Amino acid sequence: MKQIDKLDISYGGESISFRLERTARRKTIAISVGFDGVRVLAPVDMxxxxxTAHVRKKAPWVIKKLADYRDLASETQPKEFVSGESFHYLGRPYRLRVVEDPNAIVTRVSARxxxxxxxxLPQQHYxxxxxxxxxxxxxxxxxKAKxxxxxxxxxxSSTLGNDTPQVLVVEQSKRWGSCEKSGKIRLNWRLVMAPxxxxxxxxxxxxxHILFHDHSxxxxxxxxTIMPDYESRIDRLDKLGHRLIW
Incomplete structure (x- = not known):
């Protein structure tokens, strides 16, 4: 059972607000920064x-990461869903082409x-x-994601020596994936746009996470062991991720 609180600290004239999640599964504290802000995972008895002392110790790093995400967000242009716009699938760009069809009661997109x-439909309100x-x-x-x-x-899973767990394709605006205690994995459908x-x-x-339910x-x-370059992949996903949210 998670305990979720909102806390904040001051550092160098800046305020850092963060979401604190306490859980009995955690033995250590961990901080993550994303487009949704700062998230802190901590043991239930901390x-x-x-x-706050731990967050303050990491404050310079947190402030820099928040600034990086603000810069990335400012580069994002909202989608208008008109012909000529670029959308990605498996990291490759595809151009959108909108065509009028009197039989298009429902818009069913296809790749050509x-x-x-x-x-x-023709003459449809924009x-x-x-x-x-x-x-x-x-x-x-x-x-495509399914x-x-x-x-x-x-x-x-084969590389890890595990049975393949059930995977669900879900709508998540702030997470790419999650793993339940039961071993069921949820993945954000937007992830299929990435390389x-x-x-x-x-x-x-x-x-x-099926093996270890924390970031120990x-x-x-x-x-x-299975992905020696995982850190560079994290960095690339951090820099690209905001472009996949619409």
């Missing part, structure tokens, strides 16, 4: 003063070469058209 074709195209694209990606992810998870090497990293990360040294050693 008092607030010890948590490096083009994603999205049929829409807001309805935009929502319809977005929905059609999402469904196309979900279908085929791709189990294949890659099976390969990673295959980064998809494999997230899948390997979650597969290792044993967990990282396990991940490093």
């Amino acid at each position: 008092i607030d003063q010890d948590v 070469g490096q083009t994603l074709v999205a049929p829409v 807001l309805i058209r935009r929502a319809s195209i977005r929905s059609g694209l999402r469904q196309w990606y979900v279908e 085929r791709r992810f189990p294949e890659r998870l099976s390969a990673v 295959a090497s980064l998809i494999d990293y997230v899948i390997a990360h979650e597969a290792c 040294h044993r967990f990282w050693r396990s991940l490093e």
Whole structure:
């Protein structure tokens, strides 16, 4: 059972707010920074003063990471879902082509070469058209993810010597994946837009959580055994990830 709190500290004239999650599974404290802010995982019996002291010790790193994510976010252009826009699949760019079709009650996107074709009703209000195209694209990606992810998870599980767990393709705006205590793995459908090497990293990360339900040294050693360059993949995903959220 998790205990979730909101805390903040001051450092060098800046305020750092963070989400604190306490869980009985954790033995050590861990800090992560992303587009959704700062997240701290701590043992269930760790008092607030010890948590804030640890965050303050890491404050220079946290502040730098937050600044990096602000810079990346400022580069992101919102999608308009119009012809000519670029969308990615397995790291490769595809151009969107919107075509009017009087029979397109539902927008069903299809790939033709490096083009994603999205049929829409003629004279449709632009807001309805935009929502319809977005929905059609999402469904196309979900279908691709449902085929791709189990294949890659099976390969990673084989390398670890594990049985292939169940994988669910889900909607998550702030996480690429998660692993339940039961061993079931959830993966964000948006991940299928990323290059295959980064998809494999997230899948390997979650597969290792089946063995170790924390970010202990044993967990990282396990991940490093099957993916020695995992740190560079984390860095690449951090820099690319915000472009995959729409």
